[in-house]
Structure formats: C-alpha cells, structure tokens
Amino acid sequence: MKRAASQNRVLKAPTGSDVARVAGVSKSAVSRAFNGGLVSEDARARILEAARLLKYRPSLTARSLTTNKSGLIGVAITRLDNHFYPEVVEHISERLREEKYRLVLFITRGETDLEPVLDELLGYRLDGIVLASSSLAGQLAAECAQSNVPVIMFNNIDFENRAPGVTTDNAAGGSQIARFLLAGDHRRCAVITGVAESSTSTERSKAFNETIMAAGFPPPLVLSGDYSFEGATQATRQLLASATPPDAIFCVNDHMALAAVQAAAAAGKTPGRDVSIVGFDNVNIASWPTFSLTTYAQPTRQMTDDVINRLLKAIDGHPLANETIRIPGRLIVRDSARKPAGVKSDAHGTEYWDG
Amino acid sequence: MKRAASQNRVLKAPTGSDVARVAGVSKSAVSRAFNGGLVSEDARARILEAARLLKYRPSLTARSLTTNKSGLIGVAITRLDNHFYPEVVEHISERLREEKYRLVLFITRGETDLEPVLDELLGYRLDGIVLASSSLAGQLAAECAQSNVPVIMFNNIDFENRAPGVTTDNAAGGSQIARFLLAGDHRRCAVITGVAESSTSTERSKAFNETIMAAGFPPPLVLSGDYSFEGATQATRQLLASATPPDAIFCVNDHMALAAVQAAAAAGKTPGRDVSIVGFDNVNIASWPTFSLTTYAQPTRQMTDDVINRLLKAIDGHPLANETIRIPGRLIVRDSARKPAGVKSDAHGTEYWDG
DNA sequence: ATGAAAGCGCTAACAT
DNA sequence: ATGTTAGCGCTTTCAT
Numbered sequence: 001m002k003r004a005a006s007q008n009r010v011l012k013a014p015t016g017s018d019v020a021r022v023a024g025v026s027k028s029a030v031s032r033a034f035n036g037g038l039v040s041e042d043a044r045a046r047i048l049e050a051a052r053l054l055k056y057r058p059s060l061t062a063r064s065l066t067t068n069k070s071g072l073i074g075v076a077i078t079r080l081d082n083h084f085y086p087e088v089v090e091h092i093s094e095r096l097r098e099e100k101y102r103l104v105l106f107i108t109r110g111e112t113d114l115e116p117v118l119d120e121l122l123g124y125r126l127d128g129i130v131l132a133s134s135s136l137a138g139q140l141a142a143e144c145a146q147s148n149v150p151v152i153m154f155n156n157i158d159f160e161n162r163a164p165g166v167t168t169d170n171a172a173g174g175s176q177i178a179r180f181l182l183a184g185d186h187r188r189c190a191v192i193t194g195v196a197e198s199s200t201s202t203e204r205s206k207a208f209n210e211t212i213m214a215a216g217f218p219p220p221l222v223l224s225g226d227y228s229f230e231g232a233t234q235a236t237r238q239l240l241a242s243a244t245p246p247d248a249i250f251c252v253n254d255h256m257a258l259a260a261v262q263a264a265a266a267a268g269k270t271p272g273r274d275v276s277i278v279g280f281d282n283v284n285i286a287s288w289p290t291f292s293l294t295t296y297a298q299p300t301r302q303m304t305d306d307v308i309n310r311l312l313k314a315i316d317g318h319p320l321a322n323e324t325i326r327i328p329g330r331l332i333v334r335d336s337a338r339k340p341a342g343v344k345s346d347a348h349g350t351e352y353w354d355g
Numbered sequence: 356m357k358r359a360a361s362q363n364r365v366l367k368a369p370t371g372s373d374v375a376r377v378a379g380v381s382k383s384a385v386s387r388a389f390n391g392g393l394v395s396e397d398a399r400a401r402i403l404e405a406a407r408l409l410k411y412r413p414s415l416t417a418r419s420l421t422t423n424k425s426g427l428i429g430v431a432i433t434r435l436d437n438h439f440y441p442e443v444v445e446h447i448s449e450r451l452r453e454e455k456y457r458l459v460l461f462i463t464r465g466e467t468d469l470e471p472v473l474d475e476l477l478g479y480r481l482d483g484i485v486l487a488s489s490s491l492a493g494q495l496a497a498e499c500a501q502s503n504v505p506v507i508m509f510n511n512i513d514f515e516n517r518a519p520g521v522t523t524d525n526a527a528g529g530s531q532i533a534r535f536l537l538a539g540d541h542r543r544c545a546v547i548t549g550v551a552e553s554s555t556s557t558e559r560s561k562a563f564n565e566t567i568m569a570a571g572f573p574p575p576l577v578l579s580g581d582y583s584f585e586g587a588t589q590a591t592r593q594l595l596a597s598a599t600p601p602d603a604i605f606c607v608n609d610h611m612a613l614a615a616v617q618a619a620a621a622a623g624k625t626p627g628r629d630v631s632i633v634g635f636d637n638v639n640i641a642s643w644p645t646f647s648l649t650t651y652a653q654p655t656r657q658m659t660d661d662v663i664n665r666l667l668k669a670i671d672g673h674p675l676a677n678e679t680i681r682i683p684g685r686l687i688v689r690d691s692a693r694k695p696a697g698v699k700s701d702a703h704g705t706e707y708w709d710g
Numbered sequence: 711a712t713g714a715a716a717g718c719g720c721t722a723a724c725a726t
Numbered sequence: 727a728t729g730t731t732a733g734c735g736c737t738t739t740c741a742t
Binding site: 012013055057058059060061062064065068070072079080081083085086087089090093094097102103104105106107109118119120122123124125146147148258261262265266284285288289290291 | 367368410412413414415416417419420423425427434435436438440441442444445448449452457458459460461462464473474475477478479480501502503613616617620621639640643644645646
C-alpha cells in the first residue's frame with residue numbers, strides 16, 4: 001500500500017526534471033550536463049549521480065523534436081535472401097554505429113504501394129535514407145528528395161538520374177568478364193540476367209554483350225533468371241540442354257551464378273571444365289570450396305562508405321549533388337571458369353585478373 | 356527574390372498548424388482527421404485536401420512524445436553472416452510491418468560494452484525489443500525489463516531465466532537427431548558445438564549426447580566449432596583425420612554443418628555415404644542440391660510469430676510473463692546423412708523423420 | 711462537431 | 727555558471 005505511489009512511478013521513465021529535482025538544479029543544467037554544455041564540476045557530479053540513481057536516459061524522441069534531427073537513418077531493401085544484402089546491411093550498420101546513428105530497416109518485398117512506405121519514411125523524420133535496391137527506388141527517391149530528406153540509391157541507381165546513387169562500375173565489370181572469357185578461349189557465351197527494370201542487370205549484361213560483339217563474336221544468348229535461384233536454375237538447364245550449349249555463362253549476380261553452378265553439376269557438367277560460369281558480387285559463399293566461383297567483386301566497403309559519407313555531409317547541410325558514383329571492382333578468379341593467362345595473385349593470395 | 360520566403364519554407368516539413376490554417380480549422384481538427392476522431396465530412400475533406408497540397412505527414416516523433424509509444428521495435432543481433440538470422444529478420448520485419456511497427460536494427464558484433472547499447476535501446480523509448488542472440492543478451496534483457504520495456508529473447512535464451520524467451524525445443528531436436536543417427540546404424544558419433552555461453556549450442560549437444568549414451572553407446576567426441584565456418588572446417592578436418600574417424604557428425608547449426616560438408620568433401624569423403632553430417636536450423640542453403648543437408652528445422656515462423664504476439668500483448672499493457680516458450684521443430688531428411696527406415700514425406704514432398 | 715489550452719521531455723535563447 | 731522562458735509538433739481534456 002505504502003509503495004503504491006512509488007511503484008507507479010516505475011511505469012514512466014524518469015525525465016530530466018526528475019533528475020533536476022533530485023540534483024537540486026534546473027532542468028537546463030541537466031540538459032547541459034548531458035550535452036557537453038557549461039556546468040560546474042560540482043553540479044555535473046550531482047546531476048550524474050542523480051541520473052544514475054534514477055536510471056535516467058535522455059529521451060531521444062523529445063530531443064529530436066527540438067533539434068530537428070532524429071539520429072535515424074532508414075535503409076530500404078527488397079529482400080534479404082540474396083546474400084549480398086545482409087553483407088551490405090552489416091557494413092552500413094557498422095558505419096552508422098560509429099557515427100552514432102541508428103538504422104531503421106525497411107524490407108519492402110514486392111510492395112508496389114508507395115504511400116504507406118512514404119508515410120513511414122517521411123513520418124519519422126529520418127535524417128537520411130539509403131535505398132538499397134528497393135523495388136520502389138526511383139519513385140521513392142524522388143519523393144523523399146522533394147521532402148528534403150537526403151536519399152542515396154545504393155547498387156541499383158535511377159535510370160532517369162532523379163536521385164544520387166552509388167554503384168559498382170557495372171559496365172567495367174561486365175566488360176572485363178567478357179574479356180576474361182574471351183581470353184580463356186570461350187567462344188559461345190550466354191548471359192543470365194535479372195529483372196529488366198534493374199540498372200545493375202542491364203548495365204552488366206549490356207557491357208558484356210557489347211564487348212563480346214566488339215571482339216567480332218556473335219551476340220551472346222540472353223536468358224532471364226529473374227534474379228531468383230529457381231529462375232537461374234531453369235535458365236541454366238535450358239541453356240545446357242540445347243544442341244549447341246554455351247561454353248560460358250555469365251550470371252549478372254552471384255545468387256544466380258550459385259544456382260547455375262549447381263544446375264550445371266546436376267546436368268553432369270563440371271563448372272570450370274565443361275562449362276565456365278562467372279558471377280557478380282563476390283558474396284561470402286562464392287568463396288566456399290564447393291562453389292569456388294569466379295566473380296566480379298563489388299567494392300562493398302567503399303560503396304557503403306561513400307553512401308554514408310555523402311549522407312552525413314548532406315545532413316550537415318551541404319546539399320547532395322545529384323550524382324551517381326561508380327566504383328570499379330575486381331575480377332576474382334577461382335575455379336568455376338577456365339582461366340586465361342595473366343591471372344595475378346594479391347597479398348592475401350587472392351587470385352584476380354585485370355586484363 | 357520573390358520566391359525566397361516560400362523556398363525557405365520547403366526546408367521545414369509542414370506541420371499540423373500549417374494544414375489547419377490552409378483548411379481553415381484548428382489544429383485539433385487536423386489531429387482528429389488523421390486519427391479517426393470526430394470531424395464533419397466537410398471539414399475532413401478540406402483538411403485532407405490541404406494536407407495533400409502541402410504534402411503534410413504527421414510527425415511520428417512528436418506524436419510519440421504525447422502518446423508515449425514510439426512505434427519502434429528494436430531487434431538486436433550479433434551478426435548476419437549465419438544465414439539463419441537474415442531469414443529471421445525478414446520474418447520479423449514482415450510481421451512488424453503488418454502490425455504497423457518499424458524495425459530498428461542493432462547489430463552488436465562482439466560488443467561487450469553494455470552502456471552505449473542501452474542508451475540507444477532505452478533512449479529511443481522503443482516499444483519493445485527482440486534480443487535475437489545478441490552477445491549481450493542476458494544482461495541487456497535484465498536491464499531493459501527493469502526499465503519497463505518489454506524484451507523477449509529469441510533463439511538463445513537466458514540461462515538464469517531472467518527474461519522471457521522463445522526458442523526451438525533444442526533438447527527435443529538434439530535428441531531426435533541422435534535417435535535418427537542411431538536408427539541409421541551410426542556407431543561413432545561426434546558433435547561440433549558453438550560457443551559455450553550459447554544456450555542453443557549447449558541444449559542441443561547435451562540432449563544429443565545423453566540420448567546416445569542412454570542407448571548404451573560411448574559418449575560422442577565433442578569439438579568446438581566456435582559457430583564459425585573456419586572453426587567447423589578445422590574441427591571436421593581434425594575429426595576425419597583421426598585413426599578412428601566418426602561415422603556421423605552432428606553440427607549444432609547449419610552454418611557449421613555446411614562447412615563440415617565441404618571439409619568432408621575436401622578430405623575425400625562423400626557426406627551421406629562415407630560420413631553422415633546433420634545440421635540444425637534448416638536455412639535456405641541447406642536445401643541446395645550441392646549440400647542437400649539433413650537438418651533439424653527450426654519453426655522460424657512460429658517463433659517469430661510468438662515473439663511478436665507476446666511483445667504486442669505486453670505493449671498493450673498485459674505484463675510479460677517471464678516464460679520461455681520452446682517450440683518443437685522437425686527433422687528434415689536429405690542426403691548428407693545415411694537414412695534409417697521410417698522416413699516420411701509430407702504434402703510438399705519434403706522428407707522428414709519423426710521417430 | 712469544434713476550438714482553446716495544457717502538456718509530452720527536451721533544447722535553446724535570453725537573462726542574470 | 728545557472729535559472730527562466732519559450733517553443734518543437736503533436737494529442738488530449740475540457741468547454742462550448
């Protein structure tokens with residue numbers, strides 16, 4: 001009975017005023033103590049002690065109302081099943097945590113309805129947004145930018161260049177893979193693409209095709225794998241069952257390349273010997289001995305660094321240039337494709353090709 | 356020049372008062388219009404129109420200050436490289452989105468310092484927290500619960516039962532795997548464990564060992580794989596190189612089992628024929644043809660459903676019982692382990708064993 | 711049905 | 727160095 005009142009207090013988190021009262025100061029003093037403002041050593045000590053006692057932590061919600069910054073960065077992603085994305089999320093999360101920002105994750109799935117997503121994205125007054133290949137990316141980016149919240153597209157970029165972005169130099173990658181395959185004496189190349197709306201898929205496959213044709217070879221056979229494991233499995237099966245099967249298959253991402261490797265094996269073909277398979281991303285699994293996938297490594301670290309750096313600069317008031325940064329990656333050579341001459345080895349023993 | 360003023364306005368998001376002014380009503384009316392309160396059809400129409408015009412969206416930050424609910428659920432995870440976790444995050448995200456909550460992701464890595472994490476977790480007045488095998492779980496859970504924010508531990512649970520949790524019935528799983536292996540005529544079992552502090556690892560391996568011994572066989576050889584790919588690779592290599600190698604290896608999660616399968620192959624042993632390997636989790640990759648891993652499937656969907664349901668109930672005012680729910684999974688039979696009699700097939704053609 | 715006013719927990723001038 | 731005051735954008739009595 002006697003404790004009823006104090007028990008109820010537990011239900012509400014202590015406020016700055018509570019601390020102020022206990023410490024015998026004003027709430028501004030408390031605020032200052034927690035924000036590196038001017039407070040006497042004596043007062044600061046009493047405040048900190050009171051805070052400890054009450055288990056007080058400033059409400060970041062209330063703070064963001066006055067400071068007009070939420071400390072929240074939104075990251076929108078379509079799905080997490082392509083292993084490239086969890087890796088990206090981990091990198092971003094790490095940088096964000098160093099910079100004292102929190103990560104609000106939006107997995108948009110096939111969502112086509114913009115409004116609800118916008119309400120959330122914009123409603124929380126996020127300080128910035130990373131659109132990592134969200135299905136709604138282009139549209140979303142435009143809307144957010146209009147509402148004055150910094151947005152950068154990650155990996156997939158906007159065809160119409162309505163928003164800033166960062167991506168691997170996909171054209172360079174696609175082209176280099178083509179040269180790699182040509183140098184390895186492959187003469188009948190095929191490519192398995194993702195979805196048509198995806199800039200990464202089109203940029204990679206286009207450069208690949210052009211390079212092949214520029215070298216005087218017939219245009220590669222192009223099949224869609226729809227970015228899915230099943231799609232790529234299907235496409236590979238079909239390719240290998242043809243009368244004149246390709247001697248090399250370029251999959252525009254590792255997720256599909258990994259499926260292709262297995263589909264090839266199922267068809268009795270050994271990747272790297274009977275048919276060469278090359279991916280794009282260099283996800284962790286690509287290096288697993290079973291797959292040993294030759295693939296163009298995206299410079300994930302540099303990409304996430306760039307996206308965060310620019311976002312922070314924008315938050316800092318320097319308006320975001322509507323620019324797409326394209327960072328070159330590196331062709332990692334493993335065993336899923338026949339090797340040409342000129343394969344080099346770096347300090348870690350990783351083999352790569354830069355022809 | 357003439358537009359300077361209006362341009363500046365763009366920098367700040369429109370507020371409810373702005374809408375009120377344009378619509379010719381009070382800001383309470385605006386609030387009501389956006390919260391299903393009582394407003395005349397006429398007023399509502401004008402308000403909505405004004406809001407559309409100004410691109411107004413209620414500030415969820417400000418709202419949460421008054422309502423004392425943030426609409427934010429925190430999810431803390433150690434890492435994302437064990438593919439089980441991205442799958443979990445996706446499920447949770449999906450449920451949360453249906454329930455109109457946003458997901459704040461904390462990847463804690465090896466973090467040992469509690470305070471900064473707590474400041475964030477508690478500072479944002481998250482409505483609830485899911486501790487999915489965060490390294491700091493036990494401690495964190497206790498502190499949060501003390502601060503009156505609902506916390507549930509996911510997958511790994513607290514040894515000392517200081518916090519509610521949900522997990523697979525790990526003991527049932529470990530035990531069933533043992534019986535499965537015994538039924539398949541395996542006589543020299545080994546187990547590769549995770550880290551010692553992990554409840555999942557200890558529960559699974561303990562039940563496994565006890566079942567083996569209860570059947571009158573010598574205790575399995577136990578090696579730590581440290582939950583890492585490399586650790587499991589090492590352990591498998593060591594196991595298979597011994598004078599009397601085991602005929603079956605139980606890895607306490609798929610992440611390590613996948614490593615074991617490859618290490619076995621590298622050692623010239625075919626999994627399922629020369630040595631049986633069984634995992635735990637049933638991550639997506641486990642079903643890939645190359646691995647075709649026999650594994651105990653965690654009831655991920657049911658687990659995430661339970662965690663969200665209980666969290667929502669707690670947010671709704673019904674205090675969280677300090678209870679750990681253990682949901683049984685199912686032993687999925689594939690090719691990485693020799694099959695005993697009694698394997699059944701479900702409606703989807705998935706093979707399982709329930710002996 | 712609608713508006714006025716108070717207040718959520720904080721920060722930021724402005725005094726002193 | 728410290729307290730007072732006035733908001734931040736919203737919801738929520740309480741009148742009317």
